[in-house]
Amino acid sequence: MEATKEKQRLVNGVRVDDLFETIDAIKETPAVAKSKFRATNKWIRGGHNRTTINDFFAAQEEREHKDTFELEADEPQLLLGEDLGPNPVEYLLTGLAACMTTGLVYHAAAKGIELRGVESRLEGDIDLQGFLGISPDVAVGYENIRVHFKIDADISDEQKEELIEMAQKYSPVFNTVLNATPVTVKLDK
Amino acid sequence: MEATKEKQRLVNGVRVDDLFETIDAIKETPAVAKSKFRATNKWIRGGHNRTTINDFFAAQEEREHKDTFELEADEPQLLLGEDLGPNPVEYLLTGLAACMTTGLVYHAAAKGIELRGVESRLEGDIDLQGFLGISPDVAVGYENIRVHFKIDADISDEQKEELIEMAQKYSPVFNTVLNATPVTVKLDK
Numbered sequence: 001m002e003a004t005k006e007k008q009r010l011v012n013g014v015r016v017d018d019l020f021e022t023i024d025a026i027k028e029t030p031a032v033a034k035s036k037f038r039a040t041n042k043w044i045r046g047g048h049n050r051t052t053i054n055d056f057f058a059a060q061e062e063r064e065h066k067d068t069f070e071l072e073a074d075e076p077q078l079l080l081g082e083d084l085g086p087n088p089v090e091y092l093l094t095g096l097a098a099c100m101t102t103g104l105v106y107h108a109a110a111k112g113i114e115l116r117g118v119e120s121r122l123e124g125d126i127d128l129q130g131f132l133g134i135s136p137d138v139a140v141g142y143e144n145i146r147v148h149f150k151i152d153a154d155i156s157d158e159q160k161e162e163l164i165e166m167a168q169k170y171s172p173v174f175n176t177v178l179n180a181t182p183v184t185v186k187l188d189k
Numbered sequence: 190m191e192a193t194k195e196k197q198r199l200v201n202g203v204r205v206d207d208l209f210e211t212i213d214a215i216k217e218t219p220a221v222a223k224s225k226f227r228a229t230n231k232w233i234r235g236g237h238n239r240t241t242i243n244d245f246f247a248a249q250e251e252r253e254h255k256d257t258f259e260l261e262a263d264e265p266q267l268l269l270g271e272d273l274g275p276n277p278v279e280y281l282l283t284g285l286a287a288c289m290t291t292g293l294v295y296h297a298a299a300k301g302i303e304l305r306g307v308e309s310r311l312e313g314d315i316d317l318q319g320f321l322g323i324s325p326d327v328a329v330g331y332e333n334i335r336v337h338f339k340i341d342a343d344i345s346d347e348q349k350e351e352l353i354e355m356a357q358k359y360s361p362v363f364n365t366v367l368n369a370t371p372v373t374v375k376l377d378k
Contacts, residue, residue, distance in 0.1 A: 013235030041286035046202030073287035091284030097230035098262035099277030118232035141365030176330030
């Protein structure tokens with residue numbers, strides 16, 4: 001999990017010896033895999049709010065990122081904001097793009113497939129009648145999301161398709177979106 | 190939709206006259222509500238990749254944000270990255286927090302409820318056996334997500350609970366996560 005070898009094999013910038021050590025450690029003690037990720041958010045004004053990312057739980061311990069990350073969200077003027085950051089549904093696409101890419105790159109590394117480039121473009125449809133409470137018959141969330149990948153590597157199109165299959169199979173954000181995921185919401189009193 | 194009045198009523202920083210105009214415009218022409226949000230992502234190295242947010246389609250026209258937003262994602266060292274940004278599943282929480290907050294604030298504004306503060310903390314459980322392909326019986330995505338809201342306003346706890354209900358009912362990201370949302374993934378050749 002942490003680098004323990006003098007000479008790590010790097011494939012796609014992924015420390016593959018550590019990757020296989022992590023997999024072995026989890027196979028031996030599955031509880032090591034239980035993780036908790038967190039965010040705190042503070043409303044600023046109108047559509048503007050700020051999310052802070054710092055601590056998480058992984059490998060049976062509380063952890064902290066090297067830095068505290070702050071992310072501004074806002075709505076464009078058309079949607080009554082000041083456009084000081086991406087909007088929330090764009091953050092969802094960001095998580096989805098990043099996660100599928102990481103899944104693809106890590107699983108390629110595990111298979112020893114060297115990549116030169118991975119690019120993706122995502123687009124999702126939202127009917128704002130849902131958000132605005134105009135029509136109960138309209139989906140409030142994304143009606144659907146389309147993802148297009150471009151992979152630069154010395155492999156066949158068939159192998160590229162396999163990588164994309166893996167990105168879908170093993171991406172936590174993809175699977176959170178694709179499947180119904182329970183979210184419980186409570187008021188702190 | 191765009192500011193047209195000299196004196197806008199502002200509630201919680203939300204231009205409520207524009208909000209009601211938007212609602213009226215959509216009621217008259219529901220196609221105005223059809224929106225497309227987009228992201229492009231470029232892999233950099235290992236768990237590090239960058240998402241760019243710029244254009245979107247709304248109110249029947251192609252639009253651009255005031256600025257182009259760039260978001261770095263990475264994994265912490267423990268998860269074999271360099272920790273240069275939040276990780277993808279933290280971006281998902283960011284979108285969820287931001288979206289529920291905006292839903293809460295806008296709907297409060299529409300009802301004339303003035304807020305002093307809204308804060309939330311989110312936590313979600315992921316078993317990395319899914320991502321690592323160790324066990325097919327384990328969910329790959331978030332097993333569940335918990336959201337806690339703190340609302341500062343001169344309203345009763347009951348009214349605060351109602352605001353939280355609205356945040357859930359009208360948040361696109363919340364509903365994208367809670368419900369199964371189709372995602373189609375293709376290789377560009």
